[in-house]
Amino acid sequence: MAAIIPVSFVGAETGTYRVLRMNAVVGEALAPVKAVTSHAVHLPPSALPGAAWVLRGTNSAVRYVERTETEALRAVQPTLGRPQCTHAALIPIRKSDAWWNLSQDERREIFETRSQHIASCLKYLPAIARRLHHGRELGEPFDFLTWFEYSAEHAQLFEELVQLLRTTEEWKYVDWEVDIRLIKNELASS
Amino acid sequence: MAAIIPVSFVGAETGTYRVLRMNAVVGEALAPVKAVTSHAVHLPPSALPGAAWVLRGTNSAVRYVERTETEALRAVQPTLGRPQCTHAALIPIRKSDAWWNLSQDERREIFETRSQHIASCLKYLPAIARRLHHGRELGEPFDFLTWFEYSAEHAQLFEELVQLLRTTEEWKYVDWEVDIRLIKNELASS
Numbered sequence: 001m002a003a004i005i006p007v008s009f010v011g012a013e014t015g016t017y018r019v020l021r022m023n024a025v026v027g028e029a030l031a032p033v034k035a036v037t038s039h040a041v042h043l044p045p046s047a048l049p050g051a052a053w054v055l056r057g058t059n060s061a062v063r064y065v066e067r068t069e070t071e072a073l074r075a076v077q078p079t080l081g082r083p084q085c086t087h088a089a090l091i092p093i094r095k096s097d098a099w100w101n102l103s104q105d106e107r108r109e110i111f112e113t114r115s116q117h118i119a120s121c122l123k124y125l126p127a128i129a130r131r132l133h134h135g136r137e138l139g140e141p142f143d144f145l146t147w148f149e150y151s152a153e154h155a156q157l158f159e160e161l162v163q164l165l166r167t168t169e170e171w172k173y174v175d176w177e178v179d180i181r182l183i184k185n186e187l188a189s190s
Numbered sequence: 191m192a193a194i195i196p197v198s199f200v201g202a203e204t205g206t207y208r209v210l211r212m213n214a215v216v217g218e219a220l221a222p223v224k225a226v227t228s229h230a231v232h233l234p235p236s237a238l239p240g241a242a243w244v245l246r247g248t249n250s251a252v253r254y255v256e257r258t259e260t261e262a263l264r265a266v267q268p269t270l271g272r273p274q275c276t277h278a279a280l281i282p283i284r285k286s287d288a289w290w291n292l293s294q295d296e297r298r299e300i301f302e303t304r305s306q307h308i309a310s311c312l313k314y315l316p317a318i319a320r321r322l323h324h325g326r327e328l329g330e331p332f333d334f335l336t337w338f339e340y341s342a343e344h345a346q347l348f349e350e351l352v353q354l355l356r357t358t359e360e361w362k363y364v365d366w367e368v369d370i371r372l373i374k375n376e377l378a379s380s
Binding site: 002004006040051058060061062063064065066067069085096097098099100101104105106108134136137138139 | 257
């Protein structure tokens with residue numbers, strides 16, 4: 001249960017998910033690709049000669065979530081891999097030095113007390129599955145890679161969640177953000 | 191200032207620091223080596239064919255330290271590399287699933303409110319320099335690698351600090367700990 005989950009997101013010509021669109025929200029763009037595939041392992045770029053990019057991260061212990069919030073999240077959050085979830089998003093984010101120089105209590109204050117990151121997400125989570133991966137300790141270009149899965153009917157709800165988070169005080173510390181929207185490939189080709 | 195610092199500790203026949211002793215405090219022993227060298231990069235084991243082991247970690251943002259504690263630590267903690275610090279210790283630690291399944295507030299409560307990890311260390315820090323490296327997200331066998339440097343005259347003080355931490359509630363969650371004591375090699379050979 002406390003196991004870590006390594007992941008490598010590979011952008012290439014072909015893959016499990018077809019890219020619907022890629023946007024640089026803040027900072028520079030990633031090289032455009034047609035497809036994204038996730039692998040549950042840390043792959044070195046040399047293992048994938050055909051890849052335009054490989055983004056790596058690790059899902060591990062929570063860093064801000066408190067006990068009462070853990071319980072609330074558990075009660076509503078779905079698992080990844082639901083068959084109706086044909087849509088996905090990969091949102092790589094980097095936070096500024098100003099964020100990383102804060103102490104733990106200051107980051108928690110901004111993250112939840114002032115930005116209500118967890119409280120806001122709760123409303124959306126029954127529809128939207130997500131998993132956070134940390135890349136910072138790996139020396140990766142992005143500090144966080146968040147993966148989302150949702151059904152076609154919840155595409156607008158997902159848009160609302162993303163826009164809401166981007167208006168928060170927490171997001172003032174985001175200095176690089178790319179937004180990649182995806183659709184499962186068997187549907188993309190039908 | 192918010193930069194991450196990657197590190198690889200290499201155990202081998204020769205190296206910068208000579209091993210005085212290696213103890214498995216909890217759990218299994220590491221393969222015995224004569225010397226340890228630290229490299230400020232994440233080295234793959236294949237890069238070091240002569241190494242008995244390579245332990246990797248990353249120094250990054252604090253996870254429990256609050257603002258007032260940050261200020262108190264900054265006021266007393268010395269930097270690594272002081273010339274009089276001929277002695278060093280490398281203490282790799284793994285914590286149990288029971289620890290990693292706790293929420294952030296529960297871990298902070300055990301770490302500081304009940305175990306006084308930071309408050310206890312403050313007394314020792316003017317003499318003992320240290321740097322914490324996280325290995326968990328890297329998929330390493332140890333969750334933490336802490337590196338300590340101190341002078342010969344403070345060897346007993348360091349012993350006191352280590353023993354104090356091992357009696358805390360926090361340490362009940364440590365399920366693997368190896369204690370490696372070292373001395374700078376130019377002195378070891380004199």
